[in-house]
Amino acid sequence: MFNAQYFRTFITLVETGSFTHTARKLEMTQPGVSQHIRKLEHYLDKSLLLRHGRRFTLTEAGRRAYDYAIRLFAEHEQFRHGLDDESLSSGNCRIASPSSIGLMFYPFSLGYQQVHTGLTISYNLAFNADIVQDVLAGRYDLGIVTDITRHPDLDHELWHHEPLCLVVPTDFRGNSLNELLALGFLNYFDGVNNASQVLRENYPNDFRSISHFPQKGYTNDVAVVLDAVARGLGFTVVSRPVLETSPWQRQVQEVPLSVPVYESLYVLTRRGTELPRRYRQLLDEFREQRRNALYGYEAPVDMICEESSVQR
Numbered sequence: 001m002f003n004a005q006y007f008r009t010f011i012t013l014v015e016t017g018s019f020t021h022t023a024r025k026l027e028m029t030q031p032g033v034s035q036h037i038r039k040l041e042h043y044l045d046k047s048l049l050l051r052h053g054r055r056f057t058l059t060e061a062g063r064r065a066y067d068y069a070i071r072l073f074a075e076h077e078q079f080r081h082g083l084d085d086e087s088l089s090s091g092n093c094r095i096a097s098p099s100s101i102g103l104m105f106y107p108f109s110l111g112y113q114q115v116h117t118g119l120t121i122s123y124n125l126a127f128n129a130d131i132v133q134d135v136l137a138g139r140y141d142l143g144i145v146t147d148i149t150r151h152p153d154l155d156h157e158l159w160h161h162e163p164l165c166l167v168v169p170t171d172f173r174g175n176s177l178n179e180l181l182a183l184g185f186l187n188y189f190d191g192v193n194n195a196s197q198v199l200r201e202n203y204p205n206d207f208r209s210i211s212h213f214p215q216k217g218y219t220n221d222v223a224v225v226l227d228a229v230a231r232g233l234g235f236t237v238v239s240r241p242v243l244e245t246s247p248w249q250r251q252v253q254e255v256p257l258s259v260p261v262y263e264s265l266y267v268l269t270r271r272g273t274e275l276p277r278r279y280r281q282l283l284d285e286f287r288e289q290r291r292n293a294l295y296g297y298e299a300p301v302d303m304i305c306e307e308s309s310v311q312r
Contacts, residue, residue: 096135098190184234188220230248
């Protein structure tokens, strides 16, 4: 029969190198320690120790049993602490988001995990519709989406805004809508929506529909759409994290906008569930870092007002 205490005794014996010291450390008798080791060997049907008088060395099975026992108790501790919803630095964070924010949020999460080593980050990059289904099915505890899907089992909370960027090839010298029209549009999943918002706000007298623009290409992965822009094939509109993390950042240029436009990001959870505090801390620290990077220590007043109006 499996007995975790036998493995605990075995770990202590290997680390102390002495039956006497193990007995003292575990407040057992020395025969009791020997009995635990014999029962563990019987359970595994393998010899774990080669005895040399009062000394011993590990067999190959003993080395593997020790490695397994270390992993076993480490996973146990992680699981135990993960059950504590109040813990800020342990447990699993299961998050899904679009690439538009995930390209920056996922690396931030990994750095956060390096600081809080009791955490495990499980991150999935997906489209909005897939994120909704993942949260509903319980595959992820928290989703970040760029639009709201009305569903009786879901709650949405406005979380963060990222600027949208009009991006053109480096040799593009135009600034009118007709010149953009001549250049052509490079589309991606959600590209039409983002481009329409930016062009409508910044060319209100001229813009009618993105459908009037020749589409010069499409990719379902926003992370690579700037490759096409860098090659001079057209323009696109992406969120700031996509531009800042792109390997083609220096091979394209951003057109200054007279009217800033933002991509809204919402936190998606199952209705009636209360997420552990570690999620809120992770979200808040990333948002604070982004605000400082984008606006300095003060976010735009209208954004603060809009976000503070959402119930936490």
